[in-house]
Amino acid sequence: MARTWTPNELGALDHGLREDDLALRDTTRNFLTERVRPHLPGWYTDGAAPVRELAQEFGRLGVLGMHLTGYGCAGASPTAYGLVCAEIEAADSGLRSLVSVQGSLSMQAIHSFGSEEQKQEWLPQMAAGEAIGCFGLTEPDHGSDPAGMRTRARREGSDWVLDGTKMWISNGSVASVAVVWAQTEDGIRGFVVPTDTPGFSAPEIGGKLSLRASVTSELVLEGVRLPESAVLPGVVGLKGPLSCLTEARFGIIFGAMGAARDSLETAISYADSRVQFDRPIAGFQLTQAKLADLTADYVTGMLLALHLARLKEAGTLAPAQVSLGKLNNVRRALAIARECRSVLGANGISADYSPLRHAANLESVLTYEGTTEMHTLVVGQALTGHAAFR
Structure with missing residues (x-):
């Protein structure tokens, strides 16, 4: 061979x-x-x-x-x-x-x-992992449009009092500290909220069909009183949370390709061991065509990720380029995972094999930290100069 x-x-x-x-x-x-x-x-x-x-x-x-x-x-x-x-x-x-x-x-x-x-x-x-953090931006009615958030922080003497609800918050129920973004008279501000503060709760969201090996929660703030020292002093407005999201999206550009690679390696290994008609299915043209096309998509996505990393190291990586990377790579990874499941046939729905688990997880990755639609419009605005968000 x-x-x-x-x-x-x-x-x-x-x-x-x-x-x-x-x-x-x-x-x-x-x-x-x-x-x-x-x-x-x-x-x-x-x-x-x-x-x-x-x-x-x-x-x-x-x-x-x-x-x-x-x-x-x-x-x-x-x-x-x-x-x-x-x-x-x-x-x-x-x-x-x-x-x-x-x-x-x-x-x-x-x-x-x-x-x-x-x-x-x-x-x-x-x-050190001794304290877990969460990031409270998304709300039940405000995901892609965080400027409309309803969580409010008001001054009472020298303190701040926070009221509101955040939704789909990773790590929320196990966090020791939450970075919560809220509307104030001065604009959107960030607050460092110890999760044992009275009035703060984080019920876990159950019944998920995706990201089941993680903790996803709601954050409920009811009269959470904080000292002035809890405010993040270095930023006012959405540029604070959005810059953090840009950092996280950069990791997703690579991460999604990791899920794609594992799906592809699983499918290749399975195809070599699965015998039908007296030969491994890896020896059939239709299976090889799938694996060749999927590998081309994976390699292309990784090359884009590595190129964007070089731009980031040079200090020239723009948010629109990060949007391009997330848009491309998560879509490619999801398509790769789904097609790899098909190589596994009926065994592909078993938890013993990773592609369908990756596909289910990537459905969440496709949505969070900027949906496909939002990143499409970011790239569209970069190309045309016209904002089509509203």
Whole structure:
């Protein structure tokens, strides 16, 4: 039989990457293989994963807020962060969501806009996984249009009092701290809210058909009283939360391709072992056509991700380019996972195989942190100069 290549080898995707970035990727891959992958089918079917324990494991691994500098964070390159996101999502999108919400949303907000006291109090324990964070922006009636949020913060003497509801919040029920965005007389402001503050609750959302190995919650704020020191002093307006979302979307560009790669490798392995008509189905032209087309889509998506990482390292990556990456790569990954399921036939609906789990998870990734429609319009505006949001 002729030499076989993995999708990464065929695309020569490691070419030109730094050894230290590859080492971080490989360390993450080894950890997931040994400690996480054997449990994923059970966590998904049971709709429960040991999130607090996983956060501590990821903290010891050094991947929580790894792209940030100082306060216990590694200061890793964008490429390293992207490669790590790909490895984590190759295991499960819910785990990458845990890491992204912790590092690129909650920690990013405090690191970019927080006071020195807020940074010293929260970032080291969040980097270690000892404290989990969540990011309260989306509301029941305001997802793609966060400017319409109804959560309010009003002054009472020297304090702030918050009232409102946030929805679809990853990590909410297990978080020690929530970064909550609210309307004030001065515009939208961010608040660092310890979750044991009276009036704060985070009921978990059940009945999910996607991201079942993660915690998704509602945040309810009823007269939550906070001192002036709880305000993020470094930003007013939507540019604060939107800049954090841009950071998280960058990780998704890589992460989605990790789910695609795992689906593809699973389908290739299965096709080689599944015998029909006295030969492996990998030897049939229709199966090979699927695998060839899917590999071309995967390699193209990874090349885009790596190119955007180089732009980010050069300091020239624009939000519209991040939107292009998320739009392209999540759609490609979802299509790859679905088609890989078809290679597995009836066995593809079993939790023993990953493609359908990845496809179900990617349905959420397609929606959160900017829907396909919103990123399409961002790219459209970049190309034409006309905003079509309203």
